[in-house]
Amino acid sequence: MSKDLMSKEITYIIWRVGLVGNKQCQVGWQKSEGLLDTCTDGKSLHGISESWSYLHIPNFSERDVGIYMYEMPFAGGIHTCNVSVSITVPPSISSWLELRDNNSMVAVCAAEGGKPAADVTWRHAENESAVVTQWRSGGLFSVESRLKLPEGPTNATCVIKHPYWEAEKTLVPRHRKGLLDTVVCLLIVVSILMVLTALLFFIYKKLIMLRNYLITDRSAAKPEPVIHKPEIEGVEEVEPYASYVQRVNSIYNS
Structure with missing residues (x-):
């Protein structure tokens, strides 16, 4: 004490x-x-x-x-x-672009795992309304804002405010690099497989042609077989002759 x-x-x-x-x-x-x-x-x-x-x-x-x-x-x-x-936890922030099935573009801004919940807004997005979603997990808050972009170029910027930071954070949504890298890698792999398939098919056709050529060449070079008749010494070949049998009449000879 x-x-x-x-x-x-x-x-x-x-x-x-x-x-x-x-x-x-x-x-x-x-x-x-x-x-x-x-x-x-x-x-x-x-x-x-x-x-x-x-x-x-x-x-x-x-x-x-x-x-x-x-x-x-x-x-x-x-x-x-x-x-x-109280507990103040800075969120993890990110922003990206998503292409929908109807070719429309959506800008997404997210502030995840913060406490308290971050304030997410958009700058330079006149006449455009965003859909904000918020959820809580393990005592931390996540906020996601989705903004449908008009056709043509846009300069929408995501603005995120949180008590942990002295100044606000600004993000410009971009196409996700990871997704683009995945698509590029898939295209490269598919291209390589197509080239290998074409090369293997070409080699296979060449082997078939070479095989057929060798078979044809061997057939042309093979001599005709000669058949020899056996010869027997002392026996001359004679022409066939007619033979007859004479009957003797014993009555007239007696």
Whole structure:
């Protein structure tokens, strides 16, 4: 315990905490009772002295948002103050163009994951109304504004305001680079496949032509087969002759 706390001039140091949801608790020190903690969520009093002290809030989150009232008496008076504690998270901003099926162009501006919600408007978009959508996720807010652009050139600019920034942010919607890169890559891949297919088909046709040429060439170069008749030694080839059989009549010869 700090020796300053033992000073007779200080009777107590206390933080009265009013959290979201009407939860009330106290963290501090009292001369008669010592340390005081009814919050029981890790908050603690640090750096205690006659001139200053601070309340430590570990793992600050949305549940710690609220009004913190500080009170400390000293010689000749009492010091009090009220502190409004909130969470301010800058959003992630982006803007792009979308082409619809009817060839109309829509400009989109988004501020995502901020707290509080960002203010999204359009500049230089006369007579054009935007459709604004807002949603909340995990305690953070996202805002998206869609503006239908007229035909022809336009200079619409998205303007985003948020308490985290001292000045407003301006974005000019462009065609999404990632989408264009994907389309270009697909076109390149398709072109390469078409070239390879044509090359393979050309090689296949050449191989077929070469095969047919080799078959034809072999057929023309092949000699006609010669049939040899066997020859028998000592036997001359003779002309066929007629033969007859003579009948002998035994009556006349007797």
